[in-house]
Amino acid sequence: MTERTLIQAVNSALQDALAGDERVLLLGEDIGVNGGVFRATEGLLEMFGEHRVVDTPLSEAGILGTAVGLAANGLIPIAEIQFMGFIYPGFEQLVAHVARLRTRSRGRYSAPMVVRVPYGGRIRAPELHSDSTETYFIHTPGLTVVTPSNPYDAKGLLLAAAASPDPVIFLEPMHIYRAFRQEVPDDPYTVPLGQAAVVKPGKDVTVISWGSMVRDVAKIAEAMEGSGGPSVELVDLRTLSPIDEDTVFASVRRTGRAVIVHEAVQSLGLGAELAARISEFCILDLEAPVTRVAAWDVPPPLFRLEDWHVPTEARIRAGIERVMTF
Amino acid sequence: MADTAMLRKPSDVTDDVLLNLYTEMVRLRVFDRRCVRLQRAGRIGTYPPLEGQEACQVASTLALRRQDFVVPTYRDYGAMMVHGVPMEHILMYWNGRAEGCEIPDDVNVFPIAVPIATQLPHAAGLAWAAKLRGIDQVALGFFGDGASSEGDFHEALNFxxxxxxxxxxxxxxxxxxxxVPFRRQTATQTIAEKAAAYGVRGVRVNGQDALEVYRAVRSAVEQAAAGGGPTLIEALTYRYGAHTTSDDPSKYRDPSEADAWRERDPIVQLRQSLVSWGLWDDEAETELLERLESEVTAAVARMEALGPPNPDHLFDCVYAELSPHLERQRRALRAELKDWEGTDQ
Structure with a gap:
């Protein structure tokens, strides 16, 4: 066990993935000599050499497009896209090929790969460095979409993603890359894909969140409870596609109320799908309409305004209070 | 002029290869003409004819080794068949059948790429994996002149x-x-010269001359396999017909253009050479055409003998395992079909 930040846990997972399976190779911009712009791959070039930790040209479609061929011909690429706002040149490769290779070849080929993408805001970065556009990938059948909210899950989910027979979009919440440390095993382990976690049990209202927002909600929930407010059950979705319906539905059936908190803009964010499914399958258990607390439906702003774009403490509290007083 | 050069029988290509080049080109043409008729009769869906491009697809693929990858566009089903994909699979694909996407395990052909140029990074990745794994294997990615305007062309060549x-x-x-004509895709005189911008060898060949194509690809395979890196080959050719069966080329091309290209038809040219070298005659031609017509007829029969499409095909290859959500959707579809079968359809 070592106390690690989330970015250090990612680094540890990548090291284990490379050491544990010679088919694994890392691709990305600045990931070799520089160790990645966030240092996720620091030290790995020295350990594994330039054929397994590959500094590529600045070329997202090239990275994701060659990864299709690498994966189909026996390797397991783990690609880093520097920021979510820069994934779009490779979007066609992801939605037209990565996601569909198994279907389009009737199982002859598949594209087992991990695409690591730092995402979300609140690090005071320049424009287009703060996107939360997970919906594009959740909306694409064939992809699995994962995001950790803490260092332990980051390592376990990343190793599970590397072992998955299907392509995984692995979203890393930049805001909490170095926000806190947690005991993380030195040895390899996996956290299963497709399983949400109840990170805090409660009885009055279920809050479903993921990524960096989990920590915000946890703090708010504790504060509300400490001052006589409702008992909040917090579900960290962890895998955004496929959704762990069992965990979500069981929690909502217990509490009778659901609030979804996400950093992505509201319209057609994952909150919309969650609200629809909860309404469809848990309607008789609901005491209040399902509520979403999301970013406003406007482009992520320059950083002086970003704290007012994503859900604020006041809006999260108001969302919880709204379902409690309906 | 290629026609004169071909009067002398080549010493660097065996008779078997010469005859293979010819018979495979004729096979594609017989298949292609039948497909256009099948589409007109409503027996397959939209279809992109390849007539005119047989030398490009056949000679390039025959110059590969069994272990090498063919990475096709939607018009390269000819090359796919030459490398081992069964003819009925191609028919099924253009008839909208999921079974048409099946590729035999021992045939190294990638699925048809429908978007433009996106298959080129795949070809690079497949071959890169072979290099990293120390396997003697190259990949050949097809593309058209229009694809050279896409970003993926640039990114693949650069990698x-x-x-x-x-x-x-x-x-x-x-x-x-x-x-859109070639002069509107690029201000360069050729596609081949673009290779220089990436430190890649670029060559331009007469795509109507099967032997010239064969030699260029054979040489590129040898160089790649020996660690000599990538090659871009530009083959000048012409599609006599429409872009697809939904297209009307008379809107944008003068028919005399196709007539001029037909005078340099790759099949006619090679047949004349084979006859002059004593490798071919009318009897062989008649026998070949009869054999190919029956091969295509048999493949069409297999395609048409398929039962109704299996709706489970919607779900069974999306992920290695279905999520509970997808299992629920599959159950719903099965229930819907059961109800539907119970009605007077």
């Missing part, structure tokens, strides 16, 4: 150059991207 990948990018420059 291939930087990492010295054993890949061959084969351009069937058929002069038009649907209606």
């Amino acid at each position: 291939a150059g930087v990492f010295q990948i054993p890949v061959i990018f084969f351009c069937e420059n058929n002069q038009y991207a649907i209606s």
Whole structure:
């Protein structure tokens, strides 16, 4: 066990993935000599050499497009896209090929790969460095979409993603890359894909969140409870596609109320799908309409305004209070 | 002039290869003409004819080794068949059948790429994997003149150059991207010269001359396999017909253009040479055409003998395992079909 930040846990997972399976190779911009712009791959070039930790040209479609061929011909690429706002040149490769290779070849080929993408805001970065556009990938059948909210899950989910027979979009919440440390095993382990976690049990209202927002909600929930407010059950979705319906539905059936908190803009964010499914399958258990607390439906702003774009403490509290007083 | 050069029988290509080049080209043409008729009769869906481009697809693929990858566009089903994909699968694919996407395990052909140029990074990746794994294998990615305007063309060539990948990018420059002529795709005189920008070898060949194509690809395979890196080959050719059966080329091309190209038809040219070398005669031609017509007829019969499409095909290859959500959707579809079968359909 070592106390690690989330970015250090990612680094540890990548090291284990490379050491544990010679088919694994890392691709990305600045990931070799520089160790990645966030240092996720620091030290790995020295350990594994330039054929397994590959500094590529600045070329997202090239990275994701060659990864299709690498994966189909026996390797397991783990690609880093520097920021979510820069994934779009490779979007066609992801939605037209990565996601569909198994279907389009009737199982002859598949594209087992991990695409690591730092995402979300609140690090005071320049424009287009703060996107939360997970919906594009959740909306694409064939992809699995994962995001950790803490260092332990980051390592376990990343190793599970590397072992998955299907392509995984692995979203890393930049805001909490170095926000806190947690005991993380030195040895390899996996956290299963497709399983949400109840990170805090409660009885009055279920809050479903993921990524960096989990920590915000946890703090708010504790504060509300400490001052006589409702008992909040917090579900960290962890895998955004496929959704762990069992965990979500069981929690909502217990509490009778659901609030979804996400950093992505509201319209057609994952909150919309969650609200629809909860309404469809848990309607008789609901005491209040399902509520979403999301970013406003406007482009992520320059950083002086970003704290007012994503859900604020006041809006999260108001969302919880709204379902409690309906 | 190619026609004169071909009067002398080549010493660097065996009789078997010469005859293979010819019979495979005729096979594609017989298949292609039948497919256009099948589409007109409503027996298959929209279909992109390849007539005119047989030398490009046959000679390039025959110059590969069994273990090498063919990475096709939607018009390269001819090359796919030459490398081992069963003819009925191609028919099924153009008839909208999921079974048509099946590729035998021992046939190294990638699925048809429908978007433009996106298959070129795949070819680079397949060959790069072979290089990293120490396997003697190259990949040949087909593309058209229009694809050279797409970003993925640039990114694939750039990766291939930087990492010295054993890949061959084969351009069937058929002069038009649907209606837009070559001169509107690029201000360069050729596609081949673009290779220089990536540190990649670029060569231009007569795509109507099967032997010239064969030699160029054979040489590129040898160089790639020996660690000599990638090659871009531009083959000048022409599609006599429409972009697809939904297209009307008379809107953008003068018919005399196709007539001029037909005078340099790759099949006619090679047949004349084979006859002059004593390798072919009318009897062989008649026998070949009869054999190919029955092969195509049998493949069409197999395609049409398929039962109704299996709705489970919607779900069974999306992920290695279905999520509970997808299992629920599959159950719902099965229930819907059960109800539907119970009605007077």
